[in-house]
Amino acid sequence: MALQPTADLATADPGRGGRALGQRWLGWAALALSVVFIGYVAVQLADKGYTAAVIVAAFLALVVLALYGTRRAVPLKYLLPGLLLLLGLQVWPIVYTVATSLTNYGQGHLVTKEAATAQDIAYSVRQVPGSPTYQLSVAVKAGSPITTAPLAFLLVGQGGSLYVGDSSGLNPLAASDATVTSGRITAAQGYTLLNLKDANQRKDLSSFAVPTAGGGGIKASGFNTAYEGKAQLSYDRATDTVTDSSTGTVYVSKGARWVPKNGQGEALPVGWKENVGTRNFTDIFTNDTIRSGFLGIFVWNIAFATLSVLSTFVLGMLLALLLNNRTIRGRGVYRSLLILPYAVPAFVSALVWLSMFNQQFGVINQVTGLGVDWLGSPWAARAAILITNLWLGFPYMFIVCTGALQGLPSDVLEAARIDGAGAFRTLRSVQLPLLLVAVGPLLVASFAFNFNNFGLIFLMTKGGPFLTPDAQIGSTDLLITYAYRLAINGTAPNYGLASAVSVIILVIVGLMSFPGFMRSKALEEVS
């Protein structure tokens, strides 16, 4: 079958030739499509003002054209798709996580200092007597999601002139692009208007302000009207301070936000993102509350991975030894049934065990009559998780040990028997050492996997139980569930600290697998 194409080429089948031409056209079409796609992405990027990304996209388009449009660099033609995905979706997230770990990025520190200052100033806009008012229609750019897209104000001034304002400023709107009904804009080209219900769901509407020249801003007052007010705050670039004109308070930048210079009163609400060097790491190792929690997590993380590997390996090995006897009837049936837990998706197993460990209704308490609050008390939760992981993991070890036992050289076993070793002595001195050599690398891999077994812990306990309602750290937290809660699941995400924890995990994982990498036969064997 494989030789068929060449044979066909030799006989110059006209149908085949037509197909080859078709394939070439297909190739060109694919090339054109990808360039058009990159062009589209570049336009979108330019629209949002990501200049650097536009340059990267343009460069990418050139690379694609030069690579697939010519006959040069054949290997790269095959490697480019994977390479781009690798750089963009594996290397970049890791680099970005490391970079984020050196910042205070998180809730209240999401934007640059300039943007944060502008927001603080816009929030302070108050209506003053005589300030102009507008008829307001709230809108978003056409085609963008109305619940999340940046807001725009379509405004009709007192003289009837039309404006459109967004977070970058106020611009006039041509009368031909908008429909005005009874003093308000009811439709505008390029915009989708929000109705009252949609607008009510936009929590950002009350704080949104269109900055105007002279340090003021246009804010909504209700749904239909807006006023141009004066900001109470002003920024002085020369001294790098913010001053409140109504109270006279001077704010200085400290800890990535504006705080009153005299120490009296609240800081301004919006802080900014800045580099904090290694502070996240020093916090983890020196801040008393974080450090003690972190150490607790670390100890449990090691214990969990170790006990998981040990328990699954011991049970799997014993079962493999038990059934490693060709005289047993029904061996195949036993094996098929024992492997069954391995075939169930892990998330299903974890959730089913979660329900079985339920204190009030769970089948485990029903059958044993123990009444233990399995997932609500620290030690019981740890035990429950280890039991579940034993169930999840022993079939793998059973399969692996069965294979390794079958692979043991029979002459060694025979020699042991001739030397007069009993069954136990053969097991201890011959079979076990050989088995460990064979499955050792897999035990290390299993340890590394369990070290970051996010799914099991998160699905069963979310890292809990938490001993106090506001506790940051639960009794079964692994490092990775802790980082997850810091970044994603908490009320105030702290991406900086979460990234620092992730970096520590990366370092530990790297240290664990590096010896294996150095010993890998691959190093010499690349042919």
Next chain:
Amino acid sequence: MSELRSAPAPVEARPARSAGRRKDKAVVRAPLREVWWRHLLAVLAVLFAVFPIVFVISAALNPAGTLLTTQLLPKGASVSNFDTLFHDPARPFVSWYKDSLIVSFAGATLVAFIGACAAYAFSRLRFRGRRVGLLALLLLQMFPVLLAFVGLYITFAKVGDVLPSVGLNTLAGLTLAYLGGAMGSNVWLLKGYFDTVPRELDEAAKVDGASHARVFFTITLPLVRPILVTVFMIAFVSLYGEFLIASIFLTDVGTQTLAVGLWGMTTGNNFNALYGEFAAGALLSAIPIIALYLAFQRQLIGGLVQGSVK
């Protein structure tokens, strides 16, 4: 499940296994009174292995549909839980199922194809940086992108600002996020298999005037189909069960995958009342993977066994 990733080529396992079978037949069975204790222990282990599965089947068939009323062995049987599951507007199970299958299928197909492209280059073509590239890929596999989920999350939040169709809360974005390791995770496995396909076939075709693309698509790919199927299956199983990234990406109940959706069912206050529905869903979710295992059990076990002995 990700332990599966290390499963090497199952190619040579089959003959070895069937040879073992034949030997089995010739063996005289031991009398029961000598090996009864082995049977006893094996039965105990089997009970441990299957009782959660029996329990969830029982719960799915339990007409009362709550956790409290679920017994280890079903008392009655009804499909009412499945009926509720398919018509629950708050929990679009069918759409979760579809999403899971779409993401796993698209992701696994791309993983297999991109891996095959890379393996072809590393196995068949000679270029500078080939050895270094292969080793770098191996080294990078030590750092799964899972651990950099913070960077991945922030990146995709920004991507969503520019291209909403591949941002957070989209299946396309999630699939893309899974492809970071597409080239590296399987390239060694694939390259090993590619190396076993004789180069003479390529050369003969080239002499006849076939381009490299023609050789790749019409000669190499059909010949390496077994390993492509293996890689596809490994990727499919691990994507189907992936939870961390899916839970970060898919927060809208309408776009979730099975793992995230089913988990959502267990977190509310009325888990007890929902239990029958949940169990029915859990059972149906497990079916595609169990079916894959049963169909490919021999290759799979052969692959794992080989990996351990090597």
